[in-house]
Amino acid sequence: MKDFENTIRERYSCRAYTPDVPSGDIIDAVLDDCRLAPSACNRQPWRFIVVSDEEGKAALRNAYSRPWFASAPMYIVVCAVPGEAWVRPEDSKNHADVDASIATEHLCLSATAHGLATCWVCNFEPTLLREGLSIDAALEPIAIIPIGYAAPEAKAPQKVRKALNDIVIRR
Numbered sequence: 001m002k003d004f005e006n007t008i009r010e011r012y013s014c015r016a017y018t019p020d021v022p023s024g025d026i027i028d029a030v031l032d033d034c035r036l037a038p039s040a041c042n043r044q045p046w047r048f049i050v051v052s053d054e055e056g057k058a059a060l061r062n063a064y065s066r067p068w069f070a071s072a073p074m075y076i077v078v079c080a081v082p083g084e085a086w087v088r089p090e091d092s093k094n095h096a097d098v099d100a101s102i103a104t105e106h107l108c109l110s111a112t113a114h115g116l117a118t119c120w121v122c123n124f125e126p127t128l129l130r131e132g133l134s135i136d137a138a139l140e141p142i143a144i145i146p147i148g149y150a151a152p153e154a155k156a157p158q159k160v161r162k163a164l165n166d167i168v169i170r171r
Contacts, residue, residue, distance in 0.1 A: 007113045012159070014117035015068040016151035021052065022074070026114050030147075031076075033110035039099035040086035046100045047139055048107075049077040059132025060144060064124040072146030077129070078104045079139035100142040107145055117150035 031048055039045065051060055052074040060077070061070050078100050085096035108118045121144040129141050 007109055010156070011108055011112040011118075012156040013119040014146075014150045014154050015071075015119060016154035017071045017073060017117065017146065017148040018151050019071075019073055020149050022114075022116055022148060026116065027074075027147075030107060030110045030114060030116070034103045034107045037099075037103040037106040039102065040095040043084055043086050043095075043099065045081040045083075045085035045096040046103045047079045047081060048103075049079065049133060049135070051075040051077060051133070056133060060124075060129070062132055063126075063129035064121055064144060069121070069146060071151065073148040074146075076107060076145045076147055077133065077135075077141055078107065078143045078145065079135065080142050081139055083138055096140065097142060100140075104143050104145065107147075111145075111147055115149070116147055117154065118145050118147050120145060 027050065031050075034046070034048060035044075037044075037046075051057060057075065060075050080096035080100035082094050082096040085094050085099060087094050104120060108120060111118045122142070124141070124144055126141055129135065129144070135141060
């Protein structure tokens, strides 16, 4: 596995995949890394739906119909479980979405470290996604992660990031 700093710098939103399906061992290793993500009060309010069958992929492509999205050989749908999450007492903020997002980034970084490519997709139609995958009402879909091997034509875009001084407030 690559060292952490290189993994962070190499991770990008891939929008072209080969048809090769990653091995079950690699996907399990990535999911195991998700399992280790931190969460508020260690509640771990998340579920991961691994979609590799044609019916499931069609349902996902119906909920998010960009042409590039269809090139992925498989997908992982990250769901939050609000009923299991810690709730901040001061303002009743449920942290299921935050915790599931942390786990999602663990997924993307682990995939990169294992030689896979991903893209974090939030712009989907939740009703179509729920219906197409028969997602339980107790789960809230947070992101769809296409996952696989980057196609040769996939290129990491030049990352444009704000300077540290623009984002850090020191007191």
